[in-house]
Amino acid sequence: MxxxxxxxxRKLISPSMRFELRKAVAWLRDILGRTFFxxxxxxxxxxxxxxxxxxxxxxxxxxREFVKxxxxxxxxxxxxxxxxxxxxxxxxxxEMPTVGALYVPQYLxxxxxxxxxxxxxxxxxxxxxxxxxxxxxxxxxxxxALNDDEIESADREMLRPYAKARHxxxxxxxxxxxxxxxxxxxxxxxxxxxxxxxxxxxxxxVVTRAGKRYWSTVRFGYPDAVFSDTKKLRExxxxxxxxxxxxxxxxxxxxxxxxxxxARPDDxxxxxxxxxxxxxxxxxxxxxxxxxxxxxxxxQFLWETPLFAVEGKQLTLHLGLPDGPTDExxxxxxxxMGFGGLFKIYVYxxxxxxxxxxxxxxxxxxxxxxxxxxxxxxxx
Numbered sequence: 001m002x003x004x005x006x007x008x009x010r011k012l013i014s015p016s017m018r019f020e021l022r023k024a025v026a027w028l029r030d031i032l033g034r035t036f037f038x039x040x041x042x043x044x045x046x047x048x049x050x051x052x053x054x055x056x057x058x059x060x061x062x063x064r065e066f067v068k069x070x071x072x073x074x075x076x077x078x079x080x081x082x083x084x085x086x087x088x089x090x091x092x093x094x095e096m097p098t099v100g101a102l103y104v105p106q107y108l109x110x111x112x113x114x115x116x117x118x119x120x121x122x123x124x125x126x127x128x129x130x131x132x133x134x135x136x137x138x139x140x141x142x143x144x145a146l147n148d149d150e151i152e153s154a155d156r157e158m159l160r161p162y163a164k165a166r167h168x169x170x171x172x173x174x175x176x177x178x179x180x181x182x183x184x185x186x187x188x189x190x191x192x193x194x195x196x197x198x199x200x201x202x203x204x205x206v207v208t209r210a211g212k213r214y215w216s217t218v219r220f221g222y223p224d225a226v227f228s229d230t231k232k233l234r235e236x237x238x239x240x241x242x243x244x245x246x247x248x249x250x251x252x253x254x255x256x257x258x259x260x261x262x263a264r265p266d267d268x269x270x271x272x273x274x275x276x277x278x279x280x281x282x283x284x285x286x287x288x289x290x291x292x293x294x295x296x297x298x299x300q301f302l303w304e305t306p307l308f309a310v311e312g313k314q315l316t317l318h319l320g321l322p323d324g325p326t327d328e329x330x331x332x333x334x335x336x337m338g339f340g341g342l343f344k345i346y347v348y349x350x351x352x353x354x355x356x357x358x359x360x361x362x363x364x365x366x367x368x369x370x371x372x373x374x375x376x377x378x379x380x
Contacts, residue, residue, distance in 0.1 A: 029286075034060065034095045047073045052089055053294055053301050059095030067093060067289065070106060071305055072266055091301060092292040101290035102309040102318065108263040108285060110270065110278025111214070111341070112256040114249050121245070121277050124367070129275070132238055140239050142247070145189040145201070148180065154189060154201040155179045158221030165227050174219065179203065182218055190247075192240050199226050200240045207257065209283065215248035216283070217259035241276060260284035265306040265317060271336045279341030280308070280315055297322075298379040299350040306337065314343035317372070321349045321357075331360050338364035342372040348379045 041061045044054050045068070057067055071093070092098060112121065122130060145151050160173055174182075183189035187205030191198050201221040207214040220240060227233050241258060248256040258278045261269040263285065270280070288310070294301055302320030309316050317339065321330060347353065347361065353376055365371040 036060070040095075045073075047071055047305060049074070051304065052297055054087065054090050055093055056090050057093045059093070059289075063095065066106075070104075070262055070264055070289065072264055088296040089294050091294050092290075094290045094292075097290050098292055101292040102307060103311070104289045104291050104307055104309050105263040105282055105285045105315075106287040106289065107260045108270065108308065108315075109216075109260050109281045109283040110258040110273030110276075111281040111283060112245060112258065112277040113279065114253055114255055118246065118249055122242075124277060126275060129238060132235060133242055136235060136239060137242065139194055140199075140243065141193050142190045142202075142243050143193060145183060145191050150191070151180055151183045151189055152176070154191060154221060158198075158201045158223050159203065159219050160221075161224055162220065162222045162227050165224075174203075187216075187218070190244075192236070192243065194236070199223070199236050202240055202244050204244060207283070212254040213252070214255045214257045214283070215244070215251070215253040216257035217244060220259075245276075257281075257283055263308045265308060265337050265339075274336070274339055280339045281341055282310065282313075282315065293348075296380050299323075299348045302348050303333070311343065315341060316344045316346060317342050318346045318348065319361075321347055321353055323350045327354070327357050327360065330357060334361060334364065338367075340365075340368050344373045344375060347374065347376045349376050350379070352376075352378055 039060050039062070040058065041064070043057050043064065045057070046054055047068070055067075055071070057064060059067070092101065094101065097103075114121075122133065125133075145154055155174075155176055159179065163173055179189070182203055182205050187203070190202045190204070192200035192202065199222070203218040203221070205216055205218055207216045220237070222233060222236065225232075226236050244258075245256050258273045258276065260283075261267055261273065264270065274280075291307060291309075299320040300322040302318050303322050303325070304320070306320070307318045309318060317337065319334060319337070325333070342365075345361070345365075347358075358374060358376065362371070362374055
């Protein structure tokens with residue numbers, strides 16, 4: 001009876017509506033989790049030993065370490081619980097909205113538009129990546145895992161070990177029954193073979209949003225022999241991602257979602273996905289932090305800790321230009337931040353920036369069909 005009702009609901013509700021309902025449920029679950037105020041703390045810490053700014057975190061104790069990772073903390077020094085402070089150099093970070101705070105997403109997806117041919121998409125790959133694909137692609141093939149034993153083996157020997165190798169004991173593992181469900185019902189699990197050796201797997205699902213179909217990566221998995229060899233992992237990882245892209249194009253999807261990662265502009269994984277054509281998108285995000293910039297030194301803080309933020313349904317990027325760095329240093333600092341998918345870029349400046357410097361920043365986005373608006377803000 002339950003299966004019959006589930007099938008009936010799927011017929012009556014459009015895929016796009018189901019996506020919005022799942023998103024609303026996940027958002028509500030996240031909000032409810034924040035309402036247990038007796039689990040909150042007020043604690044002060046610095047992201048770096050030499051930072052001029054303190055972070056005043058107000059939220060669940062269990063989320064503190066995640067907040068530090070999201071903000072790119074380099075220091076483990078944490079103060080004891082403190083009373084509220086109104087220092088002009090304090091950055092307020094809260095799990096609930098505060099006046100004037102940035103609406104900072106916790107995670108972002110990297111989404112590749114598939115309106116272009118695969119040759120046009122790969123034309124923007126760097127030389128080394130294109131060479132790797134030309135040299136090795138034909139040695140690999142992909143085979144769907146169809147039976148329980150194949151799916152269970154891929155989960156046990158690749159998905160779980162790789163997640164643990166990347167994130168340690170804190171890795172968020174997918175339940176075995178959920179892997180089976182995605183592999184059989186919501187999407188598919190593909191095994192990647194190099195000649196006759198299984199070297200990777202890709203768990204993906206179909207997402208329909210606003211009438212557009214996304215082939216969305218849930219997890220990549222690799223056996224120990226691959227992920228323990230940096231050079232081999234680099235090759236297999238690139239090929240696996242490329243084959244998922246090929247499959248999405250061949251099967252008529254509108255977008256390929258390479259998967260979610262931390263919503264941190266400096267994050268190496270996000271930069272890796274950007275270099276493969278991924279535009280930043282809030283597709284896989286349901287939670288936010290609220291960051292109120294310091295009254296003094298916002299340019300310096302954002303130089304050290306750039307932030308994504310959401311305005312309405314659009315993504316923005318907040319960068320800092322403090323006194324001191326040369327134009328060349330600024331260009332190098334933001335070299336890897338030419339993200340597609342942005343509506344606007346705010347540049348907080350300790351002094352009015354020169355037109356040449358702003359031109360350099362704009363050039364990072366010149367290749368985009370719709371470059372973001374660049375707005376400079378002179379701050380104290």
